[in-house]
Amino acid sequence: MIAALIIFLVMAILFGLLQGYASVRFKVEGNPLAEQINQLLPQTQCGQCGFPGCKPYAEALAEGESEVNLCIPGGHKTMIEIAEITHREPKEMAETAPTSQQKLVAKIDESICIGCVHCIKVCPVDAILGATKKMHTVIEQECTGCELCVPVCPVDCVEMVAEPVTLHNWSWPEPSQQTRGRLNRYDSTENAHLLLNKSTKGES
Amino acid sequence: MQVLSSLKVAFIKWVSRLYPMAKRNLYQFHGGIFPQYHKELSLSHPLKRGIIPKTLVLPLRQHLGIRTEAKVKVGDRVLKNQCIADTEKGLSAPIHAPTSGTVVAIEPRYKPHPSGLKKLSIIIETDGLDESIENVLAVDGAHPDSPVALKEIVHQAGIVGMGGAGFPTFAKLPEKRNTVKALLVNGAECEPFITCDDMLMQTHADEIVKGAQIVGHALGVEQIICGIEDNKQKAIQSFSKACADTEIQVHPVMTVYPMGGQTQLIQELLGIEVPSEHHAIDVGVLMMNVATLRAIYHAVTFGNPLISRFVTISGLGLEEPFNAEALLGTSFLELAEMAKPKQPIDYPLVQGGPLMGTALHHNNVPIIKTTNCVLANPPKPVETVMPCIRCGECMDACPINLLPQQLYWHSRNHEFDQVEKLKVFDCIECGCCSFVCPSHIPLVQYYRHAKSTIKDIRQKEAMAELAQKRHEFKLDRIAREKAEREARIKAKKAAVKQKTAQKPQAKSSAAAAAAAKAAALKAKKPSATTEGQPVLSARDKAIAAAKKRTQKAKPSTGTESKAPSDKQPDARQKAMEAARQRRNQAKTAEDSTDKAAPKDSKSAQAAAKRAAAVAAAKKRAKKTTEKQESNDDT
Numbered sequence: 001m002i003a004a005l006i007i008f009l010v011m012a013i014l015f016g017l018l019q020g021y022a023s024v025r026f027k028v029e030g031n032p033l034a035e036q037i038n039q040l041l042p043q044t045q046c047g048q049c050g051f052p053g054c055k056p057y058a059e060a061l062a063e064g065e066s067e068v069n070l071c072i073p074g075g076h077k078t079m080i081e082i083a084e085i086t087h088r089e090p091k092e093m094a095e096t097a098p099t100s101q102q103k104l105v106a107k108i109d110e111s112i113c114i115g116c117v118h119c120i121k122v123c124p125v126d127a128i129l130g131a132t133k134k135m136h137t138v139i140e141q142e143c144t145g146c147e148l149c150v151p152v153c154p155v156d157c158v159e160m161v162a163e164p165v166t167l168h169n170w171s172w173p174e175p176s177q178q179t180r181g182r183l184n185r186y187d188s189t190e191n192a193h194l195l196l197n198k199s200t201k202g203e204s
Numbered sequence: 205m206q207v208l209s210s211l212k213v214a215f216i217k218w219v220s221r222l223y224p225m226a227k228r229n230l231y232q233f234h235g236g237i238f239p240q241y242h243k244e245l246s247l248s249h250p251l252k253r254g255i256i257p258k259t260l261v262l263p264l265r266q267h268l269g270i271r272t273e274a275k276v277k278v279g280d281r282v283l284k285n286q287c288i289a290d291t292e293k294g295l296s297a298p299i300h301a302p303t304s305g306t307v308v309a310i311e312p313r314y315k316p317h318p319s320g321l322k323k324l325s326i327i328i329e330t331d332g333l334d335e336s337i338e339n340v341l342a343v344d345g346a347h348p349d350s351p352v353a354l355k356e357i358v359h360q361a362g363i364v365g366m367g368g369a370g371f372p373t374f375a376k377l378p379e380k381r382n383t384v385k386a387l388l389v390n391g392a393e394c395e396p397f398i399t400c401d402d403m404l405m406q407t408h409a410d411e412i413v414k415g416a417q418i419v420g421h422a423l424g425v426e427q428i429i430c431g432i433e434d435n436k437q438k439a440i441q442s443f444s445k446a447c448a449d450t451e452i453q454v455h456p457v458m459t460v461y462p463m464g465g466q467t468q469l470i471q472e473l474l475g476i477e478v479p480s481e482h483h484a485i486d487v488g489v490l491m492m493n494v495a496t497l498r499a500i501y502h503a504v505t506f507g508n509p510l511i512s513r514f515v516t517i518s519g520l521g522l523e524e525p526f527n528a529e530a531l532l533g534t535s536f537l538e539l540a541e542m543a544k545p546k547q548p549i550d551y552p553l554v555q556g557g558p559l560m561g562t563a564l565h566h567n568n569v570p571i572i573k574t575t576n577c578v579l580a581n582p583p584k585p586v587e588t589v590m591p592c593i594r595c596g597e598c599m600d601a602c603p604i605n606l607l608p609q610q611l612y613w614h615s616r617n618h619e620f621d622q623v624e625k626l627k628v629f630d631c632i633e634c635g636c637c638s639f640v641c642p643s644h645i646p647l648v649q650y651y652r653h654a655k656s657t658i659k660d661i662r663q664k665e666a667m668a669e670l671a672q673k674r675h676e677f678k679l680d681r682i683a684r685e686k687a688e689r690e691a692r693i694k695a696k697k698a699a700v701k702q703k704t705a706q707k708p709q710a711k712s713s714a715a716a717a718a719a720a721k722a723a724a725l726k727a728k729k730p731s732a733t734t735e736g737q738p739v740l741s742a743r744d745k746a747i748a749a750a751k752k753r754t755q756k757a758k759p760s761t762g763t764e765s766k767a768p769s770d771k772q773p774d775a776r777q778k779a780m781e782a783a784r785q786r787r788n789q790a791k792t793a794e795d796s797t798d799k800a801a802p803k804d805s806k807s808a809q810a811a812a813k814r815a816a817a818v819a820a821a822k823k824r825a826k827k828t829t830e831k832q833e834s835n836d837d838t
Contacts, residue, residue: 043668171656
């Protein structure tokens with residue numbers, strides 16, 4: 001009886017120490033959930049959620065202070081993912097981004113730009129190059145397409161344009177989207193092999 | 205042993221009459237299919253050469269890697285073999301003029317690519333004279349002794365893998381000798397219809413052999429093996445003849461699709477399987493297509509760059525299919541028309557073979573370095589796609605042991621992480637699975653889509669990461685700037701405080717000593733016992749602070765801070781201030797008029813926009829003057 005008590009007492013102390021040690025040794029800095037949510041967000045830093053960037057929104061979500069359906073560029077897909085990760089009810093998107101297939105990037109009409117640096121100040125990723133009274137231009141590779149620079153321009157010289165399709169960002173179409181039942185002009189070879197006589201495939 | 209194996213072969217051949225797939229036991233790799241080849245179509249007609257079309261279209265990128273830049277201008281006359289495009293920026297292969305003529309345009313033109321996009325091309329109008337520059341690469345005809353020397357020539361000649369991938373050949377060659385144990389010559393042209401390599405081996409076996417010797421010599425290769433499919437008996441004969449006195453072994457291999465695939469042929473000839481995510485060079489093997497070797501021979505011996513290639517023009521829709529040594533840039537349609545089409549070619553031509561090739565969006569596209577076949581198969585009604593019945597035929601046919609059915613399900617459901625786990629990137633897109641599928645599911649299309657989507661996702665992730673980093677950097681920068689500004693203001697305030705402490709003492713010279721003592725006490729400096737010292741030190745500080753400010757702020761603030769220390773009368777100071785303001789206003793007014801003047805004189809097209817810009821500029825100018833004024837006031 002005593003022996004059992006002592007054993008359990010010792011074990012309890014041991015495990016308690018172990019736990020205490022573990023909590024110090026494997027201490028997690030910051031909220032891991034916020035970091036996880038931040039990974040899901042599209043990182044456009046557009047502020048359309050009402051927070052100044054993706055990370056603040058992720059932190060608010062992790063604290064449970066915000067709705068799951070605020071990320072407009074992420075769309076329905078991101079909303080579902082956030083709902084899953086935060087164990088909350090998915091909500092219908094309040095607003096949806098215009099469903100354009102291509103990524104939009106800002107483009108400054110350099111003949112109109114007056115060099116007011118307003119767009120440079122609002123750009124969340126410093127993707128606009130220029131100085132006071134000097135022409136500005138957008139670094140396309142770094143533009144997230146957040147559109148924050150569009151409303152602040154006093155002379156309306158910022159436009160959102162679709163990135164042109166090149167061989168680098170062209171991708172194969174999905175088969176199910178293609179018309180079936182006839183070999184149309186824009187069909188790829190998906191059915192070209194059928195031009196061979198399949199009944200004689202045993203012969204070489 | 206020999207007898208046993210030949211008995212086994214005989215037995216399998218007998219069984220294959222009843223069960224065709226039994227033939228899969230006759231070669232080393234897994235899977236494979238036995239399609240109808242139709243190779244006799246183009247082989248029954250003679251080789252055509254010397255076709256010089258009116259215009260040649262040369263895309264600036266005919267290889268894997270980055271685009272070259274045109275070295276010629278519109279209107280320039282170019283000679284055959286002249287280098288017309290090159291770049292130093294990275295992996296690429298220069299492009300040379302296939303014949304003499306004039307550059308008429310450098311503009312985007314359709315390229316033989318499944319996307320059907322227009323890409324920048326040089327368009328040459330030929331003059332038919334075919335004037336050439338001899339030995340444009342300036343070689344002495346000697347075989348290079350080091351891989352580096354060979355690489356240089358191969359690079360300058362613009363040679364790329366001519367089997368279809370188009371990887372620049374120089375990049376494939378190792379830099380050190382003896383890293384390659386076996387050089388394999390790929391003569392296993394396994395796709396149906398295509399016979400250009402077959403024709404090349406029949407007609408130019410000696411040149412291919414010499415090319416292989418050049419590469420073998422430069423790289424110090426111990427073993428050179430040539431694999432030729434056994435349905436090309438004529439090629440095997442001519443090749444064996446050319447190799448008679450050399451160390452090159454000719455190895456007839458079983459006719460099966462895809463025997464010509466790199467990993468498959470390596471497995472068949474050497475029994476080595478190239479590991480996933482590795483290249484052949486990692487296992488000490490270098491494989492080259494026969495056409496590539498011939499191009500190397502021409503470059504090293506005669507100094508001629510790659511300007512033409514053997515192309516098969518074939519298909520069920522052509523009366524007289526043929527092989528041609530076509531100049532790069534020749535139109536697909538023009539070649540197909542030469543083969544007497546049975547019906548007008550209003551259907552898409554296919555570049556490459558029926559299994560791996562892609563149908564074109566536009567038929568008038570040029571032959572590029574990687575084009576091996578122009579296929580004209582008239583469209584036939586295709587069977588509808590049925591649901592997958594999980595028969596597993598695709599799995600048995602896959603030459604690289606993937607699980608096509610699993611890949612299909614996951615690709616269809618957009619579970620791309622799963623698709624990647626199932627090694628979709630090892631898929632060579634040979635089309636065996638689609639060929640055997642009884643439900644006619646376009647499996648390869650699903651894998652291609654999955655591959656490009658995965659690449660897309662990765663790119664987006666990289667973009668998001670970059671955006672995140674840049675955003676965080678911006679936030680840091682703003683915080684840093686704010687802290688710096690606060691520090692500056694603090695310093696300024698401190699300076700002002702000291703100044704006020706110093707002022708009364710400076711005004712009345714009578715109470716100087718007492719004030720100095722008080723200041724010394726305030727400053728808590730026990731060492732300040734003399735009268736002059738504390739005054740001086742406080743003043744010095746004020747001046748230093750002012751100097752700091754002048755460095756950071758506008759020069760006008762500097763004079764302003766000096767003013768009180770110089771004890772100038774207030775009236776004079778005010779007058780100066782007013783004068784400065786007037787000057788500033790005049791200046792800004794001038795500025796805005798200057799700005800307005802050239803803008804008004806510009807074209808009338810964007811007049812409205814410009815007017816808005818000017819108005820905004822004026823507004824802005826006013827704002828800035830106001831700001832300046834307020835700055836000056838402080």
